[in-house]
Amino acid sequence: MHEWALAEAVISAVSQIAEKEGIREVTEVKVKVGELQQVEIDILEYALSQLKTEKFEKTKFSIEKAEARLKCRVCGHEWIFNKEKLDEKTAEAIHFIPEIVHTYVHCPKCDSPDFEVLEGRGVWLESIKGVK
Amino acid sequence: MVDPRISVVNERLKNIENIVAVSSGKGGVGKSLVASTLALTLAKKGCKTGLFDLDFTSPSTHLILGVQEMQPKEEKGIIPPEVYGLKYMSIVYYSGNQVTPLRGADVSNALIELLAITRWEKLDFLVVDMPPGIGDATLDLLRLVKNVKFLVITTPSRLAFETVRKLVSLLRGLEIPIVGIVENMKMDDSKFIQTQVKNLGLPFLGEIPFDNKIEDAIGNVDKLLETVFAKKVESIAAKL
Numbered sequence A: 001m002h003e004w005a006l007a008e009a010v011i012s013a014v015s016q017i018a019e020k021e022g023i024r025e026v027t028e029v030k031v032k033v034g035e036l037q038q039v040e041i042d043i044l045e046y047a048l049s050q051l052k053t054e055k056f057e058k059t060k061f062s063i064e065k066a067e068a069r070l071k072c073r074v075c076g077h078e079w080i081f082n083k084e085k086l087d088e089k090t091a092e093a094i095h096f097i098p099e100i101v102h103t104y105v106h107c108p109k110c111d112s113p114d115f116e117v118l119e120g121r122g123v124w125l126e127s128i129k130g131v132k
Numbered sequence B: 001m002v003d004p005r006i007s008v009v010n011e012r013l014k015n016i017e018n019i020v021a022v023s024s025g026k027g028g029v030g031k032s033l034v035a036s037t038l039a040l041t042l043a044k045k046g047c048k049t050g051l052f053d054l055d056f057t058s059p060s061t062h063l064i065l066g067v068q069e070m071q072p073k074e075e076k077g078i079i080p081p082e083v084y085g086l087k088y089m090s091i092v093y094y095s096g097n098q099v100t101p102l103r104g105a106d107v108s109n110a111l112i113e114l115l116a117i118t119r120w121e122k123l124d125f126l127v128v129d130m131p132p133g134i135g136d137a138t139l140d141l142l143r144l145v146k147n148v149k150f151l152v153i154t155t156p157s158r159l160a161f162e163t164v165r166k167l168v169s170l171l172r173g174l175e176i177p178i179v180g181i182v183e184n185m186k187m188d189d190s191k192f193i194q195t196q197v198k199n200l201g202l203p204f205l206g207e208i209p210f211d212n213k214i215e216d217a218i219g220n221v222d223k224l225l226e227t228v229f230a231k232k233v234e235s236i237a238a239k240l
């Protein structure tokens, strides 16, 4: 379950920010999860609930999905990443290292592997609220 | 927007005594071969050792070691499998030895991802095989990893050494420890590099001759450890 590793990263990053900003109690954390990485939100949520420290007792974690938008650097075509088209092993490789997408996915228009992930790569902290 | 991964990188590496990046300003000087052989040698001496291939677009250490197809275990992250006594991590577990064309930002992202999710156990040494030059992987390692040291490889060529001089200057500016410099592929007994290294005030860790038996030993660890190359690396390992 490598979602645990990502959840740990979220808790650790929020703790660091809270520390820096003098937040005693974190009330809300908004996390964005890009569809490219295909993170299992249930597992992420569960891991976050298990990893909570004191500061997080009253925290509401809101996890939102973001579509993975890809844009070809050669022909300019934009498209949405769709894991349904991939076999299980490939999808899993991209789950661990999203950049592996360049090994298996090509631009549907011109077949180039030289595309950009505009949005929706992995796990991001969108915002944090708390009581000082 | 904050990237949460950065904050766990040093937590993931905290059980590692020595992180040694095998690096050079130049390509093709023997970084991968030295890194692999060095890691095997340290493990053979009884040190708990890991090998981390950070050359994502042209990984080579799996070929040098002859790693068969395998997958890391998933356990609240990923656990590097053991290969010939080494905890071994490479992107090839996921790219399957197929082409992985990556731009700089992608290299950086993949590197941060692996640093954030790989759970290394307690290690005496983590040997890191770096891609050539002073690019994203080097800059990210310098930016994110506390306690990294550099082992710098050159050849007898002035062209190689001039790039090494630049790398050394960068590392010194950032106060990053340099373990020393190794002169690889030596074909005569010129003392040029050795003198230059001494002038820089850095340890000259030794010379490795051009070894034409090496190609035969690629992919065969037992054979590799029998080579003149490996014997030289052994004496370098003793100085770490």
Ligand SMILES: Nc1ncnc2c1ncn2[C@@H]1O[C@H](COP(=O)(O)OP(=O)(O)OP(=O)(O)O)[C@@H](O)[C@H]1O
Pocket: B024, B026, B027, B028, B029, B030, B031, B032, B033, B034, B055, B058, B060, B130, B131, B132, B184, B185, B186, B208, B209, B210, B211, B212, B214, B215, B229
């Ligand atoms: N001492 C040596 N004697 C003979 N061949 C060598 C020696 N050192 C390295 N080589 C060979 O030179 C080539 C380059 O070595 P290697 O791949 O380790 O270099 P590198 O610095 O990692 O290259 P890159 O910059 O592409 O990552 C390989 O074919 C390797 O087997």
Ligand SMILES: [Mg+2]
Pocket: B031, B032, B033, B055, B060, B129, B130, B131, B132
């Ligand atoms: Mg190499």
Ligand SMILES: [Zn+2]
Pocket: A072, A073, A074, A075, A076, A077, A107, A108, A109, A110, A111, A112
């Ligand atoms: Zn295209």
